[in-house]
Amino acid sequence: MIVRSATDADVPALARVATSSYASGFRDILEPETLASRDEAFFAQRFAGELASLRVAEEGGRTIGFSKVTDTHLDMLFVDPAAQGTGGGGALLAEAEARGVRTLECFRDNAAARRFYERHGWRLARAYERDFLGKSRAFVFYEKP
Numbered sequence: 001m002i003v004r005s006a007t008d009a010d011v012p013a014l015a016r017v018a019t020s021s022y023a024s025g026f027r028d029i030l031e032p033e034t035l036a037s038r039d040e041a042f043f044a045q046r047f048a049g050e051l052a053s054l055r056v057a058e059e060g061g062r063t064i065g066f067s068k069v070t071d072t073h074l075d076m077l078f079v080d081p082a083a084q085g086t087g088g089g090g091a092l093l094a095e096a097e098a099r100g101v102r103t104l105e106c107f108r109d110n111a112a113a114r115r116f117y118e119r120h121g122w123r124l125a126r127a128y129e130r131d132f133l134g135k136s137r138a139f140v141f142y143e144k145p
Helices: 008-025 032-037 040-048 088-098 111-119
Strands: 002-005 054-059 062-070 073-079 103-107 123-132 135-143
Touching (some): 054 088, 062 088, 073 088, 103 111
Parallel strands (some): 073 103
Antiparallel strands (some): 002 054, 054 062, 103 135
C-alpha cells in the first residue's frame, strides 16, 4: 500500500472513487437526485483545484482511495467500495494523523464510517444538525485524543 500526494493525472481516478463511494456509502442517507449530482464531472472539477490537500492510496498501481485534509481537519476519506477492507482507509487515516489531523465530521447515520473511525481510536465529541446541500442533515464530530 502506497499513500502519496495527488497529481493532475490522479484526478479522473479520484473522481471515480469519490462517485462510487458516494453512491455506495450514502445511498440510505442522501436522496437519489442529490447522489446523481455528485458525479465524476463534479468531483473532477472540485479536485482539480485542491490537489495540495489530497493524498492517494494505491495498491498495485491502482488508485483505491483518497483523503482530503484542511489544516488539522479530515474533510474526506473515501475508499473504492471494491477495495474496502484492504487497508487503504487505515493507511490514509494514519498518514493524515501523522500530519496532525485531529478532527473529522461524518453523517450520523453512516454507521460503517463511524465504526471505522472508532476502531482507529477516534472519539465522538458531539452530534448536531446543519445544512448540507439545501437540507438539514444529522452529523457527528469526532476528535482524535
